[in-house]
Amino acid sequence: MxxxxxxxxxxxxxxxxxxxxxxxxxxxxxxxxxxxxxxxxxxxxxxxxxxxxxNKAAHHLRSGKTNRVGVLFADIRNPFFTSVLAGIENYLHEAGYALILGNSNEDAKIESMQLQAFLDEGVAGIILSSVTNSGENYQQILDTGIPILAMDRIPKNFRVDSISIDNARAAKQAALHLINLGHKRVAFIGGPEHISTAHLRKRGYLEALQEHPDIKPIIELGDFTQLGGYEATRNVLAIHNDISAFLVANNLMTLGALQFFNESKIRVPDEIALVGFDDMPWATSLQPPLTVVAQPTYEMGKIAARLLLDRINNPNSPIQQVTLETELIIRESCGGLRFA
Amino acid sequence: MxxxxxxxxxxxxxxxxxxxxxxxxxxxxxxxxxxxxxxxxxxxxxxxxxxxxxNKAAHHLRSGKTNRVGVLFADIRNPFFTSVLAGIENYLHEAGYALILGNSNEDAKIESMQLQAFLDEGVAGIILSSVTNSGENYQQILDTGIPILAMDRIPKNFRVDSISIDNARAAKQAALHLINLGHKRVAFIGGPEHISTAHLRKRGYLEALQEHPDIKPIIELGDFTQLGGYEATRNVLAIHNDISAFLVANNLMTLGALQFFNESKIRVPDEIALVGFDDMPWATSLQPPLTVVAQPTYEMGKIAARLLLDRINNPNSPIQQVTLETELIIRESCGGLRFA
DNA sequence: AAAAATCGAGTAATCGTTTACACTGGATTA
DNA sequence: TAATCCAGTGTAAACGATTACTCGATTTTT
CATH class of the missing domain: 1.10.260.40 (lambda repressor-like DNA-binding domains)
Structure with a gap:
């Protein structure tokens, strides 16, 4: 001009x-x-x-402040995280913050490198879906004064703001749903024990069974991938041929279980009832439509971003640990009442 | 210490x-x-x-250089983009670059704000899956000397490095597959005309029909969302009750079509054959498993990042426009040969 | 053997902001 | 009424790197 x-x-x-x-x-x-x-x-x-x-560089250099937030996921390819990410992005963008994205790929070493990279970039805060289950691993970051928000997976002994769903309750509710339909042999496909969500969902399953002492737990742990779900399902059925229902603890493993049922000509829900986690786009396109534990993923992302920005603007306010309720969406993959 | x-x-x-x-x-x-x-x-x-x-801020201020790359998608919630994003992230991280993520949400206004934000952050380059179809819209950015890599969607008159698949050929191949199975009434569910991929896939469909003059085109355009695919499929079948095959031009719309088929008790492939785009995790978990045009998404992301970094390090090298081949993965959603 | 070029390293200016400190004049206080 | 305070503004010193310029010591050229 x-x-x-x-x-x-x-x-x-x-x-x-x-x-x-x-x-x-x-x-x-x-x-x-x-x-x-x-x-x-x-x-x-x-x-x-x-x-x-x-000029942001000059501003940053002199004031020590930035409008950047680091977001580190354990697996950005998982559609669950994608939806959360969309929520985070939306909130941050509207608040004038830039989003630096990292993927730890379920690898603790990569995670710590990425966190270091965030520090180098001068982020004002970090949203973390952590790989490890111990808050001590992140103390060094907190000591620099940069706040972390724990999302979805909450490590032990980690006194920071957090957002997650009530995993135990969600799994318990799903298991009870199957039991109330009359299922006596309900298998649980879980995830790695060091992931807090996996741990809590297993606990919820066990809590449901405690209320029904006649039903014995059958547990197989996968790795939260599609292939892992496929193999875990196969393994369970190879040993217990009388299973009538599966509760699968994450979205991709549910796809793996379905794939195994299809390949083995096992009909859902006639022969096997199925409840999965996460209400993903494909849930209504499957035949039969899938009964799922729905998590408010997009909302979760928005709240994560909001909590972190609150913390950045108000470092001394009390810690907030937000837990969101899930919803059991009953479609057709469990069929109707069973009779023993 | x-x-x-x-x-x-x-x-x-x-x-x-x-x-x-x-x-x-x-x-x-x-x-x-x-x-x-x-x-x-x-x-x-x-x-x-x-x-x-x-200190990166000081380095940036004095030298004018950064190791940041902006990545702007039209819809980060689409699993297609997610997979591409994972490829980009992986390559950038290994090259020591930070990834700043933006989502234009198919909105040109947001897109230009996000691009401006990238400039403010001092990115060294931009990977763009653009909302608009005209290269002129991005000239201002290029004039600042910051390179753009066009990904997946390539605007007209945009003389920059690019990575995409051969959309027309992919759609043509899929349409011919259906025709060769004996289908005479093959409908095409396309996407918005201003999106280059949608445009080219429609062209590929039409090219296939040109080789078979007895088959008349039936085209309905959706908006690339699941609901859009649902409605487009319903609209087509409401008018043409003799359709025997569908070619659907993106992943979410394919889910929408399936949902409609399920709700209407239309059996795939017995009554309707179906080919979708993108080999997503759920493709093998559907019943029947889905025949799809598979795009090398992760690879696409890696190449996108590589091309951009090449350009950053070598501003005057000749422009590269890379086109990747797709693969038609034949599963069971098209059934076998039809007889008229 | 003198002149020119090269090499390796240091000095200090510079990038574009923020902010500690100083200053001015009017309002408040004692 | 003199002393004090304060609101509003300017001056100039940071922030922590890079790099133009300089300079002596070698090496190369003529």
Whole structure:
């Protein structure tokens, strides 16, 4: 627009244009100091006229503050995380924050490298779906003063803000649903014990069985992947050929179980009833439509971002641990009442 | 480790420790100048001993360079993009780059705000799955000297590096598959015309029909969402009750079509044959397993990142437009040969 | 053997902000 | 009324790196 629009416009150009000092310009931009209303207008006019955009690197260097948040997932390919990520992205973007994404790929070593990279980038906070189950592993980060929000998977001894679902209750509810339909042989396909969600879902399953002492637990642990679910299902059925219902503790393993049923010509729900975790897009497209424990994934992402930003803006407020309720969506993969 | 590990360690501390000037330290770190081998060792020892980590903000401010890449998708919730994203993340992380993620949500206004935000963050390059179909919209960014890589969706008149699949050929191949099985009434569920992939897939469908003049095109356009696929399928069948095969141009719409078939008790493949796009995790878990046009999504992400980094490191090399082949994976959703 | 080029390293300016400190003049207080 | 305070603004010193420039010591060229 101007003749010298080639050179980057700086705070000095704005100051000259508005007839004030750079200090005043800075104060107007950051809005934290007292500048007379008329000068404010002058400065803002100058900013608009010149199309000035503050240099973030300089701002960061001098003030030590950024509008960047690091988000580290254990497996970004899992559609569950994707939906959460969308919620996070939406909230952060609207709040004017940039999202730096990392994927630890279920690997503790990569996780710690990624966290270090976040520090190098100068993030103002971190949203973490952690690989390990011990809060001690993250103490070093917290000591730098950068807040962490634990999401979905909550390590032990980790005194930070967190957002998760009530995993034990969700699994218990699903197991009871199967039991109440008359199933006596209900198998549970779980996940790795070091993942808190997997651990709690197994506990929920066991709690349900405690209320029904005639039903014995049958547990097989997979690795939360589709193939893992396939193999775990196969293993269970190889040993126990009288199973009539499966509760599968995550979305991809549920797909694996279904794949095994299809390949083995086992009909759902006639021969086997099935409850999965997560209400994914494909749940209603399956035949039969899948009964699932639905997690509010998008909401979870939004709340995660909100909690972290609250913490950033208010470092000394009390810690918040938010637990969201799940919903058991009953479709057709469990069929109707069974009679022994 | 040291007693004064409280204060941030800077290049000055390293210089003092190694008995050299800050200039020398900088040269060693950036490896672009000649420093004698012995001094290099001294400096590196000092860096390790002090646990020095360069301040990226200062580096950025002074040198104007960063190791950040912006990735802007039109819909991060689509599992297709998720898989691509995983490939990008993997490559970037290994190359020492940070990934800034944005989601334009199919909205041109948000897209341009996100691009501006990327510029503010000082990204070294941008990977873009664009919302609009005109390269002119992005000229302003290119003029700043920051390279863009066009991914999946390639706008017209956009002379930049790009990575995509051969959409027309893929759709043609899928349509011919159905025709060769004996189908005479093959409907196409397409996507919004302004999206290049949607446009090209429709073209491929039409090309296939040109080779078979007895088969008339039946086209309905959805919006690339699950609901859109559901409605488009319903609309087609409401008008043409003699359709025997569907080719659906993206993954979520395929789920929508399946949902409609299930609800309407239309059996696949007995009554309707179906080919979808993208080999998603659920494809093998459906009953029947889905015949699909498989795109190498993860690879696509890796190549996207590689091309962009190549461009960043070599701004004047010739433009590369990479096209990947797809694979038609034949499962059971098309059944066998039909007889008229 | 003198002049020129090269090499390795240091000094200090610089990137574009924020902010500690200083200053001015009017309002408040004693 | 003199002393004090305060609101509003400016001056200039940071923040922590990179790099243009400089300079002596070698090496190469003529």
């Amino acid at each position: 101007d003749k010298n629009s080639l050179r980057k416009i700086t705070v000095h150009d704005v100051a000259k244009q508005a007839g004030v000092s750079t200090a005043t310009v800075s104060r107007v931009i950051n809005g934290n100091d007292t500048v007379s209303p008329e000068l404010q207008t002058h400065v803002r006019d100058a900013i608009n006229k010149l199309g000035y955009r503050p | 040291d007693k004064n590990s409280l204060r941030k360690i800077t290049v000055h501390d390293v210089a003092k420790q190694a008995g050299v000037s800050t200039a020398t330290v900088s040269r060693v770190i950036n490896g672009n100048d000649t420093v004698s081998p012995e001094l290099q060792t001294h400096v590196r020892d000092a860096i390790n001993k002090l646990g020095y980590r360069p």
